[in-house]
Structure formats: structure tokens, C-alpha cells
Amino acid sequence: xxxYDNYDQAMVNARVAEFRDQIxxxxxxxxxxxQFKPLRLMNGLYLQLHAYxxxxxxxxxxxxxxxxxxxxxxxxxxxxxxxxxxxxQNIQYNWIKLEDCADILEELATVEMHxxxxxxxCIRNISSDQYAGAAADEVTDPxxxxxxxxxxxxxxxxxxxxxxKFKIAVIASSEDRAAMRLHDIGLELVRKDGELGARVFVGxxxxxTPMIAPEINPFVKADDLLSYLEACxxxxxRYGRRDNMYKARIKILIHEIGADAYRRQVAEExxxxxxxxxxxxxxxxxxxxxxxxxxxxxxxxxxxDRKDPDFALWLDQxxxxxxxxxxxxxxxxxxxxxxxxxxxxxxxxxxxxxxAEKYSFDELRVTHAQNIVLPYVAKRDLYAVWQALRxxxxxxxxxxxxxxxxxxxxxxxxxxxNARSIPVAQKIATRFADMDRQRDLGxxxxxxxxxxxxxxxxxxxxxxxxxxxxKGVENYQLTFGGSxxxxxxxxxxIGPGFDEDGVVDAVEKATxxxxxxxxxxxxxxxxxxxxxxxxxxxxxxx
Amino acid sequence: MVEFRYRxxxxxxxxxxxxxxxxxxxxxxxxxxxxxxxxRALIPFLDRLTLIEVAFPKFRDGRGYSAARIxxxxxxxxxxxAQGDVLVDQIAYxxxxxxxxxxxxxxxxxxxxxxxxxxxxHAYQGAADSVVPIWKLRHG
Numbered sequence: 001x002x003x004y005d006n007y008d009q010a011m012v013n014a015r016v017a018e019f020r021d022q023i024x025x026x027x028x029x030x031x032x033x034x035q036f037k038p039l040r041l042m043n044g045l046y047l048q049l050h051a052y053x054x055x056x057x058x059x060x061x062x063x064x065x066x067x068x069x070x071x072x073x074x075x076x077x078x079x080x081x082x083x084x085x086x087x088x089q090n091i092q093y094n095w096i097k098l099e100d101c102a103d104i105l106e107e108l109a110t111v112e113m114h115x116x117x118x119x120x121x122c123i124r125n126i127s128s129d130q131y132a133g134a135a136a137d138e139v140t141d142p143x144x145x146x147x148x149x150x151x152x153x154x155x156x157x158x159x160x161x162x163x164x165k166f167k168i169a170v171i172a173s174s175e176d177r178a179a180m181r182l183h184d185i186g187l188e189l190v191r192k193d194g195e196l197g198a199r200v201f202v203g204x205x206x207x208x209t210p211m212i213a214p215e216i217n218p219f220v221k222a223d224d225l226l227s228y229l230e231a232c233x234x235x236x237x238r239y240g241r242r243d244n245m246y247k248a249r250i251k252i253l254i255h256e257i258g259a260d261a262y263r264r265q266v267a268e269e270x271x272x273x274x275x276x277x278x279x280x281x282x283x284x285x286x287x288x289x290x291x292x293x294x295x296x297x298x299x300x301x302x303x304x305d306r307k308d309p310d311f312a313l314w315l316d317q318x319x320x321x322x323x324x325x326x327x328x329x330x331x332x333x334x335x336x337x338x339x340x341x342x343x344x345x346x347x348x349x350x351x352x353x354x355x356a357e358k359y360s361f362d363e364l365r366v367t368h369a370q371n372i373v374l375p376y377v378a379k380r381d382l383y384a385v386w387q388a389l390r391x392x393x394x395x396x397x398x399x400x401x402x403x404x405x406x407x408x409x410x411x412x413x414x415x416x417x418n419a420r421s422i423p424v425a426q427k428i429a430t431r432f433a434d435m436d437r438q439r440d441l442g443x444x445x446x447x448x449x450x451x452x453x454x455x456x457x458x459x460x461x462x463x464x465x466x467x468x469x470x471k472g473v474e475n476y477q478l479t480f481g482g483s484x485x486x487x488x489x490x491x492x493x494i495g496p497g498f499d500e501d502g503v504v505d506a507v508e509k510a511t512x513x514x515x516x517x518x519x520x521x522x523x524x525x526x527x528x529x530x531x532x533x534x535x536x537x538x539x540x541x542x
Numbered sequence: 543m544v545e546f547r548y549r550x551x552x553x554x555x556x557x558x559x560x561x562x563x564x565x566x567x568x569x570x571x572x573x574x575x576x577x578x579x580x581x582r583a584l585i586p587f588l589d590r591l592t593l594i595e596v597a598f599p600k601f602r603d604g605r606g607y608s609a610a611r612i613x614x615x616x617x618x619x620x621x622x623x624a625q626g627d628v629l630v631d632q633i634a635y636x637x638x639x640x641x642x643x644x645x646x647x648x649x650x651x652x653x654x655x656x657x658x659x660x661x662x663x664h665a666y667q668g669a670a671d672s673v674v675p676i677w678k679l680r681h682g
Contacts, residue, residue: 011676014661014662014663022631030651035601035629038601038602039631121602155665157607157639157665158604158608158635160635161604163604238608242605272615278668278675287681
């Protein structure tokens with residue numbers, strides 16, 4: 001894991017002091033709320049329906065037990081004893097007092113954490129593959145690159161008042177576990193003639209106009225990458241739309257001028273920017289990479305004893321193969337049946353921290369699906385890990401099943417929402433609570449957003465649910481066929497919306513159509529893509 | 543009115559003209575760029591300009607930051623002024639992008655500006671100022 005040096009620590013400490021000063025000026029009335037807003041937003045502080053919400057950055061979703069315990073401590077001391085892990089691999093706290101914020105940031109800084117650029121029209125926290133460093137299919141560990149980008153984008157003087165927010169993801173596997181092409185910039189690290197570089201995709205996103213990012217450059221060398229990204233961002237900063245916030249994301253610019261024109265403009269800008277000497281030498285990437293060397297693996301390759309059936313179920317569903325023999329990747333579901341997707345109590349957060357320290361070389365990951373990963377667990381320890389998770393009510397064996405729902409906070413918390421998301425997630429999970437039934441349905445990614453901003457990734461759901469406001473009544477539209485993985489696609493609305501119970505019934509009918517029509521080991525989304533919408537529509541509306 | 547100026551040369555007396563006017567009759571030495579003007583149009587004339595004023599009608603509109611860098615990267619050494627909705631917490635980034643004078647619409651507290659400019663000893667990335675990026679400090 002990356003460790004701060006004196007420079008990194010000084011930056012974060014200075015940020016705490018700066019934000020404390022900004023809050024004091026706001027409280028003293030030296031700034032209007034309108035002037036304070038972009039400053040607090042650039043520090044992850046939102047004013048929500050009931051309170052301030054603080055979003056803490058977890059760069060590329062990686063953290064250690066000390067940091068995880070700090071997150072539990074903040075939940076206990078400053079919030080209502082829980083936190084919410086987000087689709088951007090961060091954590092947010094929903095009940096924060098403005099006057100506590102600087103103290104919270106000061107506590108975070110003691111464990112090399114911050115809330116820098118977790119919101120605002122700037123380059124946000126860099127996201128990545130939660131299996132980085134452990135996945136058998138990666139060409140390299142993407143996290144050193146993500147850290148390089150974190151540093152480059154932190155307090156970027158030119159790109160802090162962009163037309164709109166800007167999200168970057170880095171992956172290094174052909175299997176996409178980070179919804180890379182649904183980001184403003186998606187980077188896929190690849191090897192060409194032995195050299196590592198990045199395939200660059202620009203202009204993806206969800207929101208009210210979902211787009212899949214086109215490839216803008218098939219290969220950018222490591223020591224050209226920051227210049228290339230500066231060029232990408234500069235073209236956007238100059239020409240992205242500012243007349244309408246709903247058309248201000250880079251995807252709209254690229255859609256309007258076309259990928260070819262954008263590519264040409266970036267190439268021209270890059271030819272100029274490259275002469276400025278802003279790319280760190282490869283030695284900097286190497287310095288960072290040295291923090292991400294493989295842990296000291298020492299476990300023999302022993303298969304766990306499967307005689308406890310609940311343990312065996314969890315093994316089959318939540319434990320994934322590791323690149324190192326004798327080890328496994330453990331997924332901890334934050335989706336208990338009837339619970340709030342992504343929420344964890346301070347006690348649960350502490351349990352996960354303890355397990356990471358004892359069994360996973362002190363590392364944890366947050367996934368964009370709002371779950372937690374222990375990336376380096378010896379197979380001999382799996383049973384002990386499972387028992388501890390079970391005792392903390394963290395052993396739900398539902399990874400990637402229909403109850404592993406992504407949901408935004410919705411109208412229960414969010415000032416933008418039109419409809420509640422959490423109760424719909426709870427009702428669907430409860431309807432499909434039977435594990436045999438869920439397992440029979442197989443991989444089925446269900447995602448719920450409480451408004452058109454799509455924070456719940458409904459466009460990328462095999463089944464997506466979008467909450468809208470229809471004449472003052474919550475109404476839910478269904479979409480089918482989306483995917484945020486390497487088979488990336490945008491779901492399509494299937495027809496008129498439903499009320500809360502109606503949408504649960506419609507989802508159930510869709511699963512029955514799938515069961516009747518599936519061939520071989522087709523997933524729900526495969527069957528839908530093969531047979532089309534009609535049979536589903538007939539069953540749901542017929 | 544210029545409230546903060548980080549240059550020692552004389553303030554230019556000539557009023558600035560719009561980019562279109564400048565391109566029409568280019569004997570002016572001061573020009574004003576609006577957010578949607580292309581700063582690159584000035585590149586052939588940088589030698590004879592003593593003031594470029596970049597308008598910030600709304601602080602949220604960040605196009606002027608790119609305009610400033612483009613001008614400095616092209617070798618402009620004259621006064622580069624940010625005018626308009628310029629706030630305390632924008633000034634440090636503006637300095638890094640090459641602005642060296644500020645004419646905020648609403649007067650700013652000089653102590654707050656000084657604090658904002660002194661907040662960070664270092665920066666992660668190279669920009670249009672003389673700050674040595676952290677990666678360079680690390681690698682000598």
C-alpha cells in the first residue's frame with residue numbers, strides 16, 4: 001500500500017488548516033453560502049435533506065486496518081454509528097455537523113486520509129479494480145498508476161473549475177470490474193511490445209444521458225500519460241458546455257463534436273503540452289510501484305474443508321480465485337437481506353479491519369458495487385474469516401446475485417432524489433430472500449437510482465430501476481440489458497413505470513421469463529440480449 | 543480596480559480593448575479576453591502586449607484558467623490580470639496558472655488572500671508558475 005512521505009502529509013495537513021479557515025470565514029459571515037458551496041463541495045461536504053453529508057476519499061478503494069478503524073471511529077464519534085460505502089469506492093457519513101468537519105479531517109489526516117475532491121466540478125477520487133494486485137488476469141497492478149493520477153489531480157490549478165465533475169477509472173485486466181467505460185476517462189493498462197501504457201477511453205458516463213466512452217487513443221506511454229490527460233482535460237475545460245449543467249459533462253462535448261474531432265484536438269494540444277516537461281520520470285511511477293509489491297505469501301495450497309454447508313455456499317459465491325496459489329479473494333457483502341446497501345456499523349467496520357490485519361496482509365478494498373474485499377486471504381484461514389464475518393452479520397453469500405443491489409441513498413437522504421431507493425432495494429431483496437432461488441437465478445446485477453442522475457448506476461444494471469416523480473407520486477421505471485462490465489451496455493426502458501410494489505412484482509415476473517427461456521448457462525442479461533424485450537414485456541404488461 | 547498585483551513594473555494606463563477590436567486594429571497594448579474568446583488568437587502579438595485582462599463573469603466558469611496557462615506557455619511575460627468574480631479561494635490557483643494581478647469585483651480581505659497564498663509549501667504538478675513539482679523534488 002502507498003505510504004505518504006513528508007510532502008504528501010504536508011499537503012493533507014495544509015488542506016485541513018485551509019478548510020478550517022474557510023469554515024470559520026463562512027460561520028463568521030465573510031462568505032455567502034453560494035461562495036462557500038464550491039469550496040465545501042471540493043472537500044466532499046454536501047448539504048443534504050436533513051444534515052451535512054461528508055464524503056471521505058478512499059483512493060482507488062484501497063485502505064489498511066488503521067484507516068478502516070478510523071472510519072469506524074468517525075462513525076461513532078461524529079455520526080450515528082454507521083457509514084455508507086459508495087459506488088465511487090468512498091465512504092460517506094450522513095449526519096455530520098459543520099462545526100465538526102475540520103476536526104474530522106484532522107483525525108483523518110493522522111491516518112493519511114482526506115476528503116479532497118470527493119465532490120465539486122473537479123477531478124474526483126480515482127477509482128480502480130477492487131481485485132488489483134490479486135487478480136490473475138491483470139497485466140500489472142493498476143494502483144500505482146491511480147496513485148500517480150491522484151497526486152497529479154490533487155489541487156490541479158487549471159482543472160478545479162471544470163464545466164462539471166470529472167471521474168477517472170484505471171483498470172489493468174480485460175475483465176472490467178470498475179465500469180471503466182462509464183467514466184469521463186477510462187484507462188485500461190495494456191502492454192505493447194513489452195512496454196506498459198494506457199488505452200484511453202473518454203466521454204463515458206451515466207446520469208441523464210448515458211454514454212459508453214469511445215476509445216480516443218489505443219496506447220499512451222506511461223511517461224506521456226499526464227501530458228495526454230492534461231490535453232484531454234484542457235480541451236474539455238475550454239470547450240465543454242457551460243450553458244446547461246445537464247449538458248456539461250465531457251460525454252456531451254464528445255457526442256456533439258464527435259470522437260474524431262475530439263481526438264484531433266487532443267492530439268494538437270498534446271503535441272504542445274508534451275513540450276512543457278510536466279510528466280514525471282518513470283522513476284516516480286517506480287517509486288510508487290515499490291509500495292505495491294506482492295505481500296509475503298507463505299501459505300501452502302490447501303483447499304478449505306467444506307463440511308459446513310453455509311460456509312460452502314459462501315465459498316462458492318463470495319470467494320474468488322487468486323493469482324497466488326494457496327490464497328483467495330474474499331468478498332464481504334454489505335447487502336444483508338432487508339438491509340441498506342453499502343451501510344456498515346462502526347462495529348462491523350472494526351470487525352473487517354481486524355480481519356484484514358489478521359488475515360489479509362492488512363489490506364481492504366471497497367468495490368463500486370458497495371461491498372468490501374479482503375484481497376489476500378490464505379485458503380487455510382477462510383473458515384476462520386467466515387466465522388468472524390458470520391458473527392458480525394457480514395457473511396451473506398449473495399455476491400453478484402439479485403440481492404447484491406447497488407442503490408443510491410435516494411429520497412431518504414438526498415436532496416436531488418425524486419424517489420426512495422432503499423425501500424425498493426429492501427423489498428426486492430426480501431422477495432428473493434431464499435438463497436436457493438437467488439443462486440438458481442445466477443449473476444443478476446440489479447441497480448437502483450432515486451433520480452435521473454443515476455448514482456445507483458441503473459443504466460448499467462442487468463435490471464435497472466429508476467425512481468421518478470410522477471405528479472407527486474413515486475414511480476419506478478424498469479430498464480433491462482445494461483452492463484458496467486467488459487460487455488458494457490446501456491439498459492433500455494421497457495415500458496411504463498410502476499409503483500413501489502408493482503416494480504417488485506415486475507422484477508419477479510422478469511426472472512420467471514428468464515427461467516423459462518434460458519439456454520445452457522446463460523445469465524439473465526444473456527437471455528435478454530438473445531430473445532429481446534418482447535417476451536418480458538408480454539409477461540409484465542400482458 | 544486592481545487590488546492585488548504581484549509585479550514591480552508600471553501599471554499600464556491604456557484601457558484594454560476586446561479581442562475582436564484588437565484583431566481589427568492591433569496597435570493596442572492591452573486586451574480583454576471574455577470566457578469564450580480563444581486565447582491562442584493573441585499568440586502572434588504577445589511581444590507588444592503589456593496587459594491581458596481575463597474576465598471571470600462567474601467564479602464557477604474556469605475557462606480563464608486555461609487561457610492564462612496557454613498565454614504563459616506561449617511565452618507571454620506582460621501583466622495577466624484576472625478581473626471579475628474573483629474570490630479569495632481562487633487566487634492561489636490563478637497565481638499558479640500565471641495570473642499576476644487581480645481586479646476583483648468585490649473587495650477582498652488582504653489577510654485572507656495572504657493566508658490563501660501561503661497555505662501550501664509545495665504542489666504536486668507543474669503549472670505556469672515557478673513552483674517545483676513534488677515529483678521533481680523527490681527525484682532531484
